[in-house]
Amino acid sequence: MSPTISIIIPALNEAESIGHVVSEMPWDLIAECIVVDNGSTDGTGAIAAAAGARVISSRRGYGAACLAGSQAAVVGSDILVYMDGDGSDVIADLPRLVGPIASGAADFLIGSRLRGRREAGSMLGSQVFAGHMVSALLNIFQVGARKKVRYTDMGPFRAIRRASFEELRMSELTYGWNLEMQIKAIKHGLRVQEIAVDYRRRIGGTSKVSGDVRASAKAAIRIFEVLFRVGLGGAGRVGVDRLGEER
Ligand SMILES: Nc1nc2c(ncn2[C@@H]2O[C@H](COP(=O)(O)OP(=O)(O)O)[C@@H](O)[C@H]2O)c(=O)[nH]1
Ligand SMILES: [Mg+2]
Numbered sequence: 001m002s003p004t005i006s007i008i009i010p011a012l013n014e015a016e017s018i019g020h021v022v023s024e025m026p027w028d029l030i031a032e033c034i035v036v037d038n039g040s041t042d043g044t045g046a047i048a049a050a051a052g053a054r055v056i057s058s059r060r061g062y063g064a065a066c067l068a069g070s071q072a073a074v075v076g077s078d079i080l081v082y083m084d085g086d087g088s089d090v091i092a093d094l095p096r097l098v099g100p101i102a103s104g105a106a107d108f109l110i111g112s113r114l115r116g117r118r119e120a121g122s123m124l125g126s127q128v129f130a131g132h133m134v135s136a137l138l139n140i141f142q143v144g145a146r147k148k149v150r151y152t153d154m155g156p157f158r159a160i161r162r163a164s165f166e167e168l169r170m171s172e173l174t175y176g177w178n179l180e181m182q183i184k185a186i187k188h189g190l191r192v193q194e195i196a197v198d199y200r201r202r203i204g205g206t207s208k209v210s211g212d213v214r215a216s217a218k219a220a221i222r223i224f225e226v227l228f229r230v231g232l233g234g235a236g237r238v239g240v241d242r243l244g245e246e247r
Contacts, residue, residue: 002029002102003078003079003098003101003102004031004074004076004077004078004079005029005030005031005077005078005079005081005098005159006030006031006032006033006034006069006073006074006077006079006080006081007025007030007032007033007034007081007082007083008034008036008066008069008070008073008080008081008082008083009021009022009033009034009035009036009048009053009069009082009083009084009085010036010062010065010066010069010082010084010085011035011036011037011040011044011048011065011084011085011086012037012038012039012040012044012065012208013040013041013042013044013205013206013208014040014042014044014085014086014205015040015042015043015044015047015205016203016204016205017085017086017087017202017203017204017205018035018044018047018048018051018053018085019047019048019050019051020087020203021083021085021086021087021091021203022035022048022051022052022053023051023052024091025052025091026091026094027052029094029095030081030094031074031076031077032054032073032074032077033052033053033054034053034054034055034056034069034072034073035048035049035053035054035055035056035085036055036056036057036058036065036066036068036069036072037055037056037057037065038057038058038059038060038061038064038065038068039057039060044085045057048085054072056068056069056072059173061173061174062173062174062175062177062208063170063172063173063174063175063176063177063180064173066082066170066177067170067171067173067177069082070165070170073162077162078101078161078162079098079101079102079159079160079161079162080159080160080162080165081094081097081098081157081158081159082156082157082158082159083156083157084156084157086202086203086204086205086207087200087202087203087204088122088156088199088200088201088202089111089156089157089197089199089200090157090197090198090199090200092198093111093116093157093195093197093198096195096197097109097111097157097158097159097195097197098159100193101159101160101161105191105193106191106192106193107160107161107164107185107190107191107192108158108159108160108161108164108181108185108190108191108192108193109158109159109160109192109193109194109195110151110153110155110157110158110182110192110193110194110195111153111155111157111158111194111195111196111197112131112151112152112153112155112194112195112196112197113131113153113155113197113198113199114128114131114132114152114153115152115153115194115195115196115197116196116197116198116199117196117198117199118198118199119198119199119200119201120201121201122199122200122201122202123199123210124210124216126210126216127210130154130220130223131151131152131153131154132152134151134154134179134223134227135150135151135152135153137227137231138151138182138183138186138227138231141183141186141231141232142186149182149185149186149192150194151182151194152194153194154178154179154182154223155178155197155199156178157197158178158181160181160185160190164185164188164190167188168181168184168185168188169184170184172222172226172230174219174222175209175218175219175222175223176222176223176225176226179223179226179227179230180226180230183226183227183230183231184230187230
């Protein structure tokens with residue numbers, strides 16, 4: 001029996017791309033496409049709905065949007081898939097991303113843009129560097145572990161078994177969300193696989209993170225914070241004090 005898949009797309013002011021992203025959905029493979037819009041001022045939500053998505057809203061923040069989308073997934077959905085709303089991720093990679101979960105071979109699949117083909121200008125040098133640095137640090141955290149998980153990226157296009165997702169008790173509401181999931185996946189002993197995915201430049205609009213020096217610095221700080229806080233143990237209280245404001 002084929003699994004039930006929910007696609008979750010956080011989208012903030014992505015009017016130029018969201019219609020295209022939603023209309024490209026392989027509807028025969030998925031149960032639903034949830035677009036989480038928390039404060040767009042450009043009609044992103046209406047465009048997404050017209051293209052066939054279920055649109056919901058959430059608190060502000062990338063992680064908050066991902067969490068709200070996960071909680072809104074239909075009852076009976078087995079696999080949660082996350083991707084961005086700016087057209088950078090390539091939906092043709094979906095079957096490779098969910099296949100190992102569907103077959104029972106893995107619990108969490110992450111698409112690595114570093115292993116895949118990247119359109120020129122789609123990722124900044126600093127993002128590539130951050131991926132390498134985080135993976136090096138996570139290797140150090142895993143010294144002595146019997147089976148190591150090797151990540152090369154913190155990419156947004158990823159799939160997780162819903163039961164495993166619930167076990168992780170995700171709570172980071174900012175851009176640290178992706179890394180929190182990766183670290184907790186290691187800590188909970190999930191069967192993790194990384195596959196190569198392609199990555200394109202955003203279709204239009206502006207980046208909320210990598211295109212802006214201040215936002216990038218904030219995201220980098222969040223990522224380090226998550227790396228040390230979740231990586232070194234205190235996973236229980238993650239995020240409670242940062243509801244609301246941050247991305
Ligand atoms: N709902 C929601 N989506 C967000 C927020 N911040 C970013 N996003 C979305 O998250 C995705 C990644 O953001 P993007 O600006 O492309 O980051 P970059 O790819 O790292 O430059 C895009 O689909 C954004 O629209 C937010 O605060 N709320
Ligand atoms: Mg982007």
